[in-house]
Amino acid sequence: MVRTFILKSSEGRTAPDFSLKSLAGSGGRMDLIARCIIATFAIPRGIRKDAILSIVLEGPPNPPVTVTMDGRDLNRRIISEVEAAEVLRDALSGRPVGGVRVERKSFERLIREMPRGSLYYLHENGEEIGRVKIGKDPIFVLGDQKGIDEKGERVLDEAGAKRVSLGPISYLASHCIVIINNELDQMIVEE
Ligand SMILES: C[S@@+](CC[C@H](N)C(=O)[O-])C[C@H]1O[C@@H](n2cnc3c(N)ncnc32)[C@H](O)[C@@H]1O
Known part of the structure; x- marks a missing residue:
């Protein structure tokens, strides 16, 4: 069984220009998103493989963007909010991140x-x-x-x-x- 979560983020920023030191402010509640990433995937022995998380970002400057993370292919450590937000920031920057797909797709x-x-x-x-x-x-x-x-x-x-x-x-x-x-x-x- 693979479980998928879809988070509709009405304010989540659609550009990689948010500060990792101010996730709640500059990122449009990126702190909430980061906690959802941790809740979906983080287990003591690494990454949960049987989970997928799609985050629909609807905040400025260029909505909508859907970021989908698939535990089967994720190869990054995601324990802290900063680590989770870094994955998102890298993906939004266009850098290839294993297990993460960025699409211009609405809810x-x-x-x-x-x-x-x-x-x-x-x-x-x-x-x-x-x-x-x-x-x-x-x-x-x-x-x-x-x-x-x-x-x-x-x-x-x-x-x-x-x-x-x-x-x-x-x-x-x-x-x-x-x-x-x-x-x-x-x-x-x-x-
Ligand atoms: C912080 S809550 C949203 C609270 C918001 N003030 C509202 O009135 O919808 C975030 C999301 O968690 C889910 N949620 C929270 N508590 C829930 C519950 N007891 N049962 C099912 N879903 C819940 C819902 O999908 C909700 O939109």
Whole structure:
């Protein structure tokens, strides 16, 4: 099973000109994105191979840009927020980074390309995750500090994404990824 996460980042900067010393400010909440990268891939023995993360950057100066990181081919150490942001910065600079693809692709196009029936929209008011049958190779979509806007939600509804909740409390996006990774790891052990 490969799990994919899609993070819609409404302010994530679309140029490599952000400062590694000010990820929350100059990078358009690059700190949040960096934490999502760590939550998706970092494990004590290296990089999780069974995960993919697509980050849709919608901030200035040139949106949209989608950066996709595939754990099977990632060859960089990603433990700290700075290391995670460096990978993103290198990729946005046009430098080849193993396992990372940069495309001029919108959230709408990305979602439409995903196989129908595999999409789960993480939402506080969705169906409790424990009651949902998660299919093979699931794709989880989550918002940033602002959540997902109305247009994004419409795109998800049209694509048939199922709303799934981790409970009534609103968690940080990166924490949602950790929870999902853990849920899926347990499902695999039980199979
Ligand atoms: C920090 S939250 C967004 C909070 C934002 N203020 C809002 O109202 O949407 C970031 C994302 O994490 C996901 N999320 C947070 N808590 C969740 C929960 N309890 N169940 C499912 N998804 C959750 C959602 O995808 C959300 O867009």
